[in-house]
Ligand SMILES: Nc1ncnc2c1ncn2[C@@H]1O[C@H](COP(=O)(O)OP(=O)(O)O)[C@@H](O)[C@H]1O
């Protein structure tokens with residue numbers, strides 16, 4: 014037992030009306046909590062964030078070609094392509110007279126502020142006017158601007174789009190098209206002569222004076238920022254297919270998964286939706302609530318176990334053949350946040366024979382914020398991977414308390430997997446910002462928190478419903494399976 018003299022049972026009994034692992038904060042004074050207070054107590058309506066892809070590479074490496082291939086495969090999505098060329102500074106009359114002296118491959122040739130502003134607007138779901146650049150007059154105010162509507166996927170391509178850190182930060186995926194210099198030069202000569210009506214000597218002059226040095230000095234050094242490097246550009250169909258597959262996966266995910274790569278929402282199926290429908294329904298009987306909550310918990314636990322490290326193992330099958338498989342991670346334990354988290358222990362025990370399970374009890378007392386009042390953890394917990402169990406992530410305050418304790422006990426942050434059934438975006442932000450290396454596995458992301466800091470739509474007081482300590486629930490409403 015911790016320093017507090019009250020028994021665990023006392024605390025459990027006095028906690029009625031509160032989801033035990035997520036405390037009401039309405040009476041908390043600023044500064045009492047270890048965690049920043051949520052900025053809003055109402056449902057958080059986050060607009061659907063577009064997936065932003067940057068495509069960089071040398072001139073004529075095939076950036077536009079790769080983008081066109083991606084767009085072609087994503088015909089069923091709203092995709093927009095923006096070219097960095099649109100943000101070239103207009104040349105002054107003086108610069109125009111000596112245009113062969115102008116370096117179009119230097120970062121200063123672009124109006125990066127205007128580019129950043131336009132891309133931020135698109136990222137935030139606003140329409141934007143993109144200038145049309147004229148390669149013949151070297152101006153972007155000759156033609157009317159192009160109105161670009163908010164889209165699901167934004168592609169930004171250009172030689173130097175990875176140069177500015179602010180522009181880079183907007184991107185969810187960075188691609189570098191890596192094509193041999195001689196191929197780029199050959200393509201450029203053809204393109205500049207045919208499309209831009211330029212003279213061969215002028216093209217070669219510009220190449221040796223500006224294009225090649227700028228590639229070495231500014232473009233190539235940004236290759237290190239790329240998540241994916243595509244050799245041979247548009248000829249690399251495998252790379253483009255994989256990229257499209259990834260984009261489709263990301264589009265199907267909750268926005269929070271794009272922000273926090275360590276947040277895993279298990280793939281929804283009609284079975285999962287059906288279980289959620291039952292456990293969220295206030296009319297569902299106690300018996301059904303426990304049955305379907307258990308089914309969902311088992312899915313979350315199995316998914317969470319999938320994130321543990323493994324080692325390769327070979328066995329001999331009864332046919333005498335070698336089967337190359339994997340060995341389960343042995344050094345693990347569960348930690349349940351009393352009381353709701355205890356509902357997840359059976360599923361964990363059913364999956365991991367003989368697993369050690371520790372307990373943490375956190376409660377809010379008076380105006381002093383939450384207090385950790387009980388903990389019983391395996392002595393060697395710092396050597397183990399920890400599956401932290403709590404079915405609801407609400408404000409994130411109790412999760413932060415529990416995780417902080419585990420870290421204090423020597424558990425590396427990256428060894429903690431937090432398993433829950435539902436997560437409010439506010440809690441995800443709080444936990445993921447504070448502990449960027451832990452993993453959260455959940456089965457659904459909620460709309461948010463109401464003014465009483467309760468998760469909505471939610472499922473009520475989980476502990477009461479699961480452990481049948483709320484007398485108000487219906488005995489039998491949902492008919493059993495035939
Ligand atoms: N894989 C390829 N095979 C043949 N020609 C290509 C290939 N990729 C691009 N091109 C041609 O090379 C030129 C430059 O390609 P582009 O995609 O516009 O490059 P970037 O946008 O990087 O400047 C274009 O004329 C294009 O048709």
Ligand SMILES: Nc1ccn([C@@H]2O[C@H](COP(=O)(O)O)[C@@H](O)[C@H]2O)c(=O)n1
Nearest residue numbers: 071072073098117118148151171172224
């Ligand atoms: N007026 C201009 C503006 C740019 N360039 C060259 O275009 C290249 C970038 O375009 P990509 O489609 O190849 O990415 C860059 O190398 C500039 O030198 C130009 O020649 N004239």
Ligand SMILES: [Mg+2]
Nearest residue numbers: 076077078170
């Ligand atoms: Mg291009």
